Amino acid sequence: MKVGLLHARSGVAGMWAPSMDAAALVGAAEINAAGGILGEEIELVFGDCGFSVRESLDAVDTLIDIDGVDAIIGGHASNVRDAVSRRVASKVPYIYTPQYEGIACGPSTVAIGSTDHELMAPALQWLRSEKQAERFFFVGNDYIWPRMALTTTRRLMREQGTHLVGQAIVPIKVADYSELLKQIAQSGAQVVIQALIGLSSVEFNRAFAAAGLDQKMLRFGLIVDETVICGIGSDASANLFTAASYFADHHSRSNDHFLERYHDAFGALAPPVSAGSVGYYEGLHVLAGLARDLQTRNSRALAHHLHRPMPRPTARHMLDDKPVGQWPLVYMGRADGVTLQVVASLTH
Template sequence: MPELVLRAEQWVSSPPEVVFSLFGAGAGAGWVFDAQCDRVAPGEPVSLSAPLAGGGPVEVIGHIRAVRRCALIEISHDQPWRGRVRLRFVPERGGTRVRLVAELDESGLEWLMRRNGLPTGHGVSGNPRLGLLTTKSGPGSLFAAATDNLATLAIDEINAEGGVGGRPVELLVGDDATDPAVGVAEARRLVRAGCRTILVATISATFVAVSRALASEEVLLVQTLMNEGGESGALRLQYGERPGAQLVASAATLMRAAGGRRWFLAGNDYCWPRSTHAAARRILPRLGAELVGERFAALGTRDFSPVIEAIQASPADIVLSTFVGADAAAFERQAHEMGLRDRCLTLAPAMDESTLRRVGPTASAGLYAVSGYFEQLPTAGNEELVERYRAAYGRWAPPLSTLSESVFEAVRMWWLVASRVGAAEPRRIAEEIRRTRFELPRGVVTLDGGEHAAQRLHLVEAHETGFRFTRL
């Protein structure tokens, strides 16, 4: 398909050198397109909001590819589609015309059409189709930045090995926009297109909504990332880390590091944070902790000062942060600005490498995470995966994390079983997965009791824009 471009522009009553110097300052700071980044240099993470093709502004998440001071900033982006944006600074009428040109490939065009309510479709195919429901827009899009890349890498590799039954597997992707209702509509679209298995890498609220909406469909749903469980059934698999296990693996070490045992619970107001807080109320007191407060904020919140002030008014030593995606990054940056880091450590079970890059090296001091996978995991299988990923998508592609790498592993698990029983047999696939031991980049994974993935968990500490392992 020929490459398309979308254009947008804004005029600013300041010379190019002033407009350029404000790049990354965000909304309300005098810069167009609400661009946010800490430093204008190749490789630096960046996001911006551009009015492209109607339907409201599109949030673009990527990294700076090239810079020509006061003249050009080029951005390679992975969300909501993979492409490139060029910003040109043109002197005009005593000010600056900022011209934005965005490349649009087939997947980007399809995303924009669905976003604007236009029909898209995939015709009948004789090849097996695997669905992926992920988060390409909305507050959760930050943690899913590498998901498409890893799913595509897995599909390319299994097709190179013969696909399923000698036929290539087709990957069809849906975007829940961090909204369960949108997720349900996208899941139904994937089912209509012939997907008998759908991998769901979204917030838990979407998985729950989709699971219930598709209760009468003969479709296997696999929740790939960390979750609270609860959606059991023959056609439901939930692989990811569970809150209770994460807390047991990390709480004692965190209390030793903090030199205190008082915890404050704070997170987004939806099912996974509430379930994690419930696990904390059940587990932490048994480990010698004291709970001193709790607050929630809606998904998409940008001013967390009421939550931070409540924490500061408490005697907390540790914050259990259950914010996700862009909300997690915004909360951590504001917590640092308001001085919370001077007295509290933070355990953020859902903090991943892509989100940490947006937190930045200064605001991430004192931040810990716990999960079954991190990009720095020193296993041979993971080192090989990281090499293949970087070879395919470049040195500045979004980092791998448990939230995205779990999709790569889920594709491989599905393929290993579907190759034996057939892609059109979701019940048999689920049965075989439940009794198979998998050697994966993160290590050995089995479904403990059929509904929970047994895996080793690692506690890590933020270090600049990456993580370093701590001793459990």
């Protein structure tokens, strides 16, 4: 059974590709060792969706029409998700794995990742109670995910009685952050919330630290994971927090087992595991479980089944023994050099 992996392999979001590839290979090996999907082994096919709709649709057409994949696992940014959903509709099942806005997905699509609201609501409350943070500044890139994260931020500020003292929506590539950093410094913010993608997050956080603001205020970054923190570097990661349903640092029987397999396969210097790469691993197991539940590998039958909205718990019901599990919890992580340490469990 051919499974297409659709994510950026270059550009602003390409930094995640090595760890996503590696985690997917571990997932495929596990499924194949257990007999494959209804007796047929998985063959992975890799596609590069870039960061534009045109690139993504070209990659989808190649995966379906030329490579002949039976399913697609998507680990890309949300700006192309709806276009991909429309392209694959009724052809192949499409499992979307990253953290996302929480909105309804298109036809033949199921999303399994955590939503911004699920992560931000307890995280911002923790920053208020543990760090006495009342004033926040929001910085995000100019596309659907950060804009909806800003809407979520405003709603949470109203509900929690805190204040959004400034906001900025910036392009993916910014040559000079000096004016924005001056605006942040003068805003009176205690925490800067970030919804920046990949290299944009790396470059902003490096500039933030170079301006000395890392010693004056806290940062809370959405999708600042183990890959991004390596890019930011230890000199620029002071007072940087994030929230996620998965951290490589969080020990559990299932995560320790996964990491053992991962490092047995790729060594101690393997690409850092993060929520994004574990999502790919999960996506393959969800596909296998979906085929098992429906007793079919037929791509059109699986795609047709997903025309009806599938609740995330239904999609995740086969992940109880996996690192995140059926019911994702939320943890607060703090940068410690180029690693992320879990400092609090925000859901119980």
